[in-house]
Amino acid sequence: MTSLNRETFEILDLNDSLAFMRSEFSLQDGLIYLDGNSLGVLPKATASHVSEVIQQQWGVDLIRSWNCHQWMQKPTELGDKIGRLVGAEMGQVLVCDTTSVNIFKLAAAAVKMRPGRSKLITETGNFATDLYLLQGLAKLLGDQVQVVALPRDQVLNAIDDDTALVLLTHVHFKTGAMWNMASVTELAQKSGALMMWDLSHSVGAMPICLDHVSADLAVGCTYKYLNGGPGSPAFVYVAKRHLAEFQQPLTGWIGHAKPFDFEDDYEGAAGIQQAMCGTPAVLANAALEVSLDLMLEVDMQAVRSKSMHMGKLFIELIQQRCPWFIIGSPTNDEHRGSQVSLTHLQGYAIIQALIARNIVGDFRAPDNLRFGFTPLYLRYVDLWDTVDALVDIMSNESWNQPQFLQQQAVT
């Protein structure tokens, strides 16, 4: 392994085909932001567009905007834009609600589509909301279904002809470990189960081909790599071949075939529109639209290449200069999403010490330090400078101070 130095990273920045994107984002001088996998950075164009929607569409045009500014069409319009990022043809993706709510809707629909099958399979250590929503659904349905949560290496063997649904997160939120979407989907379907992918940590970070791998269902977040803003609405994907029998249980009026007929009885809209529950979040959709348009300007394969390269270099730097840490992510670039986790028992305080230097990563209990790589606005030198700061913090034990050890509510 050749020894790396800061100049190596400066040269990589000069040759970076995505470097031009950084100026599209509102980043404070001196900030190194390695948390775009948790909350993406504000695009510069967002504020003026949202302000225009507020002042003109809401402020002046008021209720007429539902028609003249197509507020009601935004969930499917934005859904189709996300479709281009996840390899889904038109009419299968919709923007609505939160990832949590959407998991419930799709899991309940899956149980209906696989009558007589009782297992909902997922992995232990999955993002908590995925587990909790399956547990909530099982509780609601009584004895009809049960959640089978198993360690990662046992999940695939457990899929059998009593399995209704397999729900997995494509890229693990703590370790960044990535499932092979095509082979896992094929395996689940061989047993007759439906496959739902949670794409929260992959959409916007790499090319995804939902149609190509024949996925059944998917959900994902838009405030992470898609930069939609805090609490921005999530998305659902239902494969076209399932739309005719798809029935989700949150039968709100906006998912009705004719919401403005105000009939007493529910009749679901045809197509993906039925995944809607209530009124769309117009202002949040306006912010998301700007981010999606920006994301659609870049080649996802280039994003993935830069992200893999950044992860690889970061791991090399840690191995060369930081003996204090254990690498908690796959070292094979093909098996890792767009983040690298390090493990250390004092992880929380170390991250706080980094944040005090304007280098923002995050911590996931009990011992994970997470560093997310967002190729649109991160520079290669940022990796060098982060590891340089880590070396200093660790060799001087400067993390060991009361202000860094005191844990706050949101980590």
Ligand SMILES: *Cc1c(COP(=O)(O)O)cnc(C)c1O
């Ligand atoms: C971030 C994330 C979520 C977020 O769910 P919300 O309903 O938006 O809070 C869900 N699942 C996974 C895997 C995530 O990483």
